[in-house]
Amino acid sequence: MLELRHLRTLIALQETGSVSLAAERVFLTQSALSHQLKQLEAYYQQPLFERKSQPLRFTLAGERLLTLAHELLGRVAAAERDVARIREGEAGELRVAVECHTCFDWLMPAMDSYRQHWPAVELDIVSGFHADPVSLLLTQRADLAIVSEVEAQAGIVHQPLFAYEMVGIVARDHPLADKKVWQAADFAGETLIQYPVPDDMLDLWRKVLLPAGVNPPRRSSELTVAIIQLVASRRGVAALPYWAVRPYLEKGYVVARTIGDEGLRSELYAAVRSEDAPLAFMQDFLATVRERSFATLPGLTVLAG
Template identity: 55%
Template sequence: MNKIHNFYVTMTSLSLLELRHLRTLAALDETGSVSRAAKRVHLTQSALSHQIKVLQNHYGLPIVRRQGQSIELTEAGKHLVALARRVLEEIQATERNLAKMSEHASGSLRIVLECHTCFDWLMPLMDAFRQNWPEVELDLVSGFHSDPIQLLEEGGADVVIGSEQVERRGIVHHPLFRFEILAVLAPEHSLRAKKILHAHDFAGETLITYPVPEERIDLIRTVLKAAGVQPERRTAELTVAILQLVASRRGVAALPSWGLKNYVEHDYVIARRIGSQGLWSDLYASTLAETATRPYLRDFLATARNTCFATLEGIIPLEPVEQQAPERQQGGETVMEKKRGRSIKRMNG
């Protein structure tokens, strides 16, 4: 029936464009480089290069232009990026709606912050979240907690934002990003000539930190302890207060690179790399496995990543690393095995 004729006819392939491309375009725009964008979307640089090529062939237009060490979007590229922005936003919005339909969109999201500086990006994020999930009780759990993960288990909190990543049954760690911790000095400080500071440079200095135990301070834990350097400490609650103390030469500090830009540009303080590789820290959001399935939590994480990558400079995405699958039956946590998309894979042996 319906016999099919036996010869070709053109069928102009209407749009080979896929959301994947739009996500790539957005990342390209945000990072200004193919390889950085690749990290951002968890693919290789090669994959993105191929994607770009396909698009350029399809539209018969250049989309990016190689500009020395990085790239620049062409006119056409900008059009596509604008499209990507709008479309991806619309998608997020309706996915939020679907999530709200799928279960009760209520619950609590009580956040423990191990990293004080994270206030900077968390505040606006929380404001946005409140709008999208009015039914969710959103809170910051204040005060110091020696074992914040335990708080999760006890039900006293729902998310811990910190850099530890202890393997602990029933707990999942959602990678956020990696950032560099820089040493902050007064512009006239005697160490100003050095491009890179090493452990011994801190000997005899006063270290200004947030009021948390030493083990929570990366500089001390991973750099100074090992070198046997033990500077004096002085604490302040707020980032601005720390910076003010540094500027007025009461001591030096070590802070995430992203919050420093403005102050450095105005010569309020200067920032220096710590160690030749730099001192880096990874940030995770940890939750109970159960909590991880909640749609509002997933939305929270998604927008956290989005806004951080869009807002914070100099941070890099973390590879989602795979947990040594808990061999035999470990309970009902098939959650992650099921829910995760295709793109979790080892990227180096």
């Protein structure tokens, strides 16, 4: 029989376009997810999607179940929020602090969706860039902090959001554009254009350059578009999230290259005070961020809780 887990699987397939990525999204092995899909197809006696299509395409039967999935799971989530409001009340305060310059690309759409779920929650962003946003939690100046590392601290818990790929960005006519994979040595002698943050907050520095003893000259800018412009003008190279630079790649302003043989992965977590973590409006904010981000940003992967 059709179950909610089947509907979640279909949505994961739609958003990722891949059985392997969908399995990761719903925390199953690829073989377990494939078995689940075969059971569904056996039950309905017809295929739900075309297996050899790229990207994956649903059949008419699959499209109908996908429509049901969006309708029904949305109603289930709304009912669960209603029950949570009855249990805990509708009002609250949620002040968000961020340490990354590109977070607003996905944070603002998620906040817009969240306001529709919890209109009585006072939702705000703590203005300015914060090198240590967790300190704002401890001093009651923020209620949630977006961070890239988990550092154990009394009274603070970390909830995983997602992982994403950092790519090397270079002008189309730059010699490094001919290399598909960059190593640490490729940054030597190049000017590295980055956001104005300490080196220890940069995954490129921590995971790639520092271990190799490479320390290129720097230039900084607070705006992604300004970094792209400098790179396109051959003033240097950069390492940025793939989802943040994809619009510029599609327009041909710059090209992107893999950093390291396995790619450079970065992570994002939400840090909250321990006593606030169980609150329904807090948990729904985290769920909304994940749902919106996975639905709209390319190349995200799931972080284990």
